[in-house]
Amino acid sequence: MKFNTEVITTDGNVENRDVVRVGNFNVVSAIEVNGLTFSVFNSLSFSKPVYCSIDIDALDPAYAPGVSHFEPGGLSTRQLIDCLNGFKGRLIGADIVEYNPKRDFHNLTAMVAAKLLKEVIARIYRDNS
Numbered sequence: 001m002k003f004n005t006e007v008i009t010t011d012g013n014v015e016n017r018d019v020v021r022v023g024n025f026n027v028v029s030a031i032e033v034n035g036l037t038f039s040v041f042n043s044l045s046f047s048k049p050v051y052c053s054i055d056i057d058a059l060d061p062a063y064a065p066g067v068s069h070f071e072p073g074g075l076s077t078r079q080l081i082d083c084l085n086g087f088k089g090r091l092i093g094a095d096i097v098e099y100n101p102k103r104d105f106h107n108l109t110a111m112v113a114a115k116l117l118k119e120v121i122a123r124i125y126r127d128n129s
Contacts, residue, residue, distance in 0.1 A: 046089030054080070054116055056109065057098040064112050066104025077112055081119050090127045094120040 057067035060074040075083075096113050104110055 042086050042088070044087040044089075046087065048089075049092040050087070050089045052084065052091060052094040052120070054084070054094060054096045054120075055098050056096055056113055056116070059112065064109040066100050066102075066107075066109030067098050068100045068103065069098070077115065080116065084116070084119055085123060091120070091123045092128070093124070096120075 056064050057069050057071060058075050059067075059071070059077060059080060061067075061070045061072060063074075063077045096116055099109055099113055101110065
């Protein structure tokens with residue numbers, strides 16, 4: 001997810017952190033997110049409208065096998081939804097990227113993407129009504 005904070009779901013190696021720092025992001029590793037989802041994302045507050053880019057390959061392959069780059073030890077679907085709903089600010093738009101239907105097993109990732117889209121629409125409606 002990208003909204004001034006980048007969730008890195010790798011082992012948090014130095015190369016990845018250096019690339020993200022160039023983009024002026026705060027870095028939160030998957031280890032920091034696991035078990036701390038609400039405390040990490042509830043502390044984020046934005047005064048300007050928020051656009052959120054959801055990289056579905058941040059999910060563990062058990063939840064989203066239909067991606068090009070697997071992240072064993074990645075987030076669960078619930079953790080990603082909690083991240084989406086946890087920050088303070090007005091969500092005005094989002095995209096869901098990195099879905100690869102050729103690698104999807106029984107449309108599992110498509111169903112997760114649809115669930116995330118439903119959550120995004122609900123959050124945008126709630127924030128803007």
